[in-house]
Amino acid sequence: MPPIISVQNLGKKYVLGHQSQERYTALRDVMTNGVKRFAHKLRHPLATSKSDPTREDFWALKDINFDIQQGDRVGIIGRNGAGKSTLLKILSRITEPTVGQIKISGRVASLLEVGTGFHPELTGRENIFLNGAILGMSKAEIKKRFDEIVAFAEVEKFLDTPVKRYSSGMYVRLAFAVAAHLEPEILIVDEVLAVGDAQFQKKCLGKMEEVGKQGRTVLFVSHNMAMISNLCQKGIVLDGGRLAFQGHISEAVMKYYQGANAPDEASRRFESDTAALLGSQLIGVGDALDVTIHDEFVVRMKYRIKQSIDGKCVPNFHFFSADGNYVFVAGAEGVLAMPPGDYFADCTIPANLLNEGAYFVGLGLTTYYDAARFDVEFFDRNALTFNVIDPMDERSNRYGYAGPVPGVVRPKLTWNISKDI
Template sequence: MSNTIIRVENLGKKYIIGHQKQERYTALRDVIANGAKSVGRRLLKPLGKGESDPTVEEFWALKDVSFEIQQGDRVGIIGRNGAGKSTLLKILSRITEPTTGSIRIKGRVASLLEVGTGFHPELTGRENIYLNGAILGMSKAEIKRKFDEIVAFAEVEKFLDTPVKRYSSGMYVRLAFAVAAHLEPEILVVDEVLAVGDAQFQKKCLGKMEDVGKEGRTVLFVSHNMGTIGSLCNQGIHLKAGQIDCIGSVKKTISHYLMSFQILNVYSPGTLFKKNKKEINYNNFQILELSLLNRDSQLKLITKTWDYLRIRIHYYSPKNISNGSVVLEISTPFGNKLIQYSTRPLSGLELTIPEGESYTDCIIPCLPLASGNYLISLGLAIPMAEWLCWEENIATLEIVDNDVYNSKFPPTQNRTTIAVEHYWEFS
């Protein structure tokens, strides 16, 4: 008997995107003239053949996606923002219908995709546990048997009879994950929503997902943290622009994904990222260019440990933002965050983001990173309110050895990632 629990064939999902026309003030004469033109067009082309609406665009979030997943596999789905990861999970969870292709799934699917998915806000935590169990096809006796375990895992005993609309996002996710993981679905689907919880609870969830996999059930997990994907999953799928770019063992898939950054980020020396003019959407906030400069504000060709470094971030804003922020993160190739720099709240800088193109420099007087390759993520935000744009792993930063130990640098396998400048004193 086949152990294939999910089979996807030629899956595609198309969305229709509407673009707003930029029109001047419309006078009465314009309305009359446009009406006359419309009547004329209908007389000449009664069926409207050969016409296209320039304000409407087709967008394929997924196209020609095919794969099989075996029972007991723990599959990490990775890719850049907009690659189609969340769309794939929504289709597999039967939340969204595919445009093309077919899916065959054996068994019950429990999903945790977004804060708020699957719960009725007016019902209490207790009532939602029973509701979700019923949706999964479980009897009341089965749910009752797991009830105490769910409540203990979620740590929401005091609020069990409170409507979930009054829960914080962290409480909501704790209960939602506990329900999804403990009601014994054959397939557990989890998106990055776990990032809402605290570090201790994230660790607890990852441990539970590992246990679910060991019990022979299947886990599909989306994350940008390659360390977590590598330790939790045994199989991987790399999505790129809505299509499968690599599929296989998790080690192979992660390596392929990380190599794609080095291939993509080939620009002139000192420039880590530069958006093509044709790719700029002047209706959206976006990062245009990322470059490294030296003390003289010249492009820095080679970056070493403990170097002075000026990171210049060019961006575009469709409107003036009086209380904005630029955020820069540096992480390891496996997604472990090392450094986060922000104009606010960490630096306390009041930043106005003007309409149009501009740039902000982040100056690091002494770069505290050992040699190796690191990933840079960038974003614009309104502090404590919303992200205006966020580019995960937009570029690769390569740092080479600096002879900081006077030719007595420890062997590579013993080096730490962080190399902070420091001094010793003896008395």
């Protein structure tokens, strides 16, 4: 089946202007310099012009290639300046690429920023019909969806008010309702949803999921990795205007965080004269490195003790959050002196312990001789990564709340609620 979106060798260049060191240039100087450049071209028609120090070429996107199939829900991830918004503007046909081409099969509805897509002088009612017409829908088709759009946006009282008088929240509610309900084959949504309140964000996420299940395509940009992980199946990671990764959404999230948490060599030591790290594994975690918040899983380390030692070689696992902060450290209990050989150390992480998000696991082995003396045999700070997902199903204790839950741990504790009599 041919892709619904195909991007080939895409690039977008902007010309940046830099202020020259000369603070003031008279009109006479501008005219004189222009005449000199013209005369130089007449005398030397084949000469190449010197580069202008006040202008610089900046490639916001370069060498971008990917295909998106019908029905895919794709999260586009990257730090500020990575090229996400530029890519969406090109896909939405707001701006043209400098090089390369895009092929899109179907109608595109986009919600990129507050103010995009509506005429400020027209009322909410008029803008609904205008957007439908732009999408190629007939007046009858728009009328069929009209009441549903208004109910979703919750702006009934302001339908006949010019949208320039809307608050940013009202504007986004109506813009999203129009984009999602006028049945586009492709729905493109940028971080603009952050303007809405938590309840409206939940409605939007539910609607985008519904759109995806109907076989339509969703492209979603957000810095909220938990939201991206829940909504999308696939991910595209942009880094410095280039495509860094395309694949399963959890792998894309981990790729994004690995770039931000790349360990230095000082944090990686794989062996000593006494012991060596042989390998590591996550058991019970999906192929794409994701695990639901409700499921337990096992962190396994394989290591070798090279020689007999008068001490206890204790495996220890260090858990870090996506921003690089410590979550906790777990050390094995009941370790005795062990003869040389290969060993496995398994640590079970219980269900309903970690909050949703990306995590890194550092694997270490420490030899303890007494209370005052120990040696770190090896330590790999980012040996393993995984992504915890909250499916927001009936087992979740969110009570319909769709926003991020604070904290790095989210244990399921025992509660007792009783009436005071």
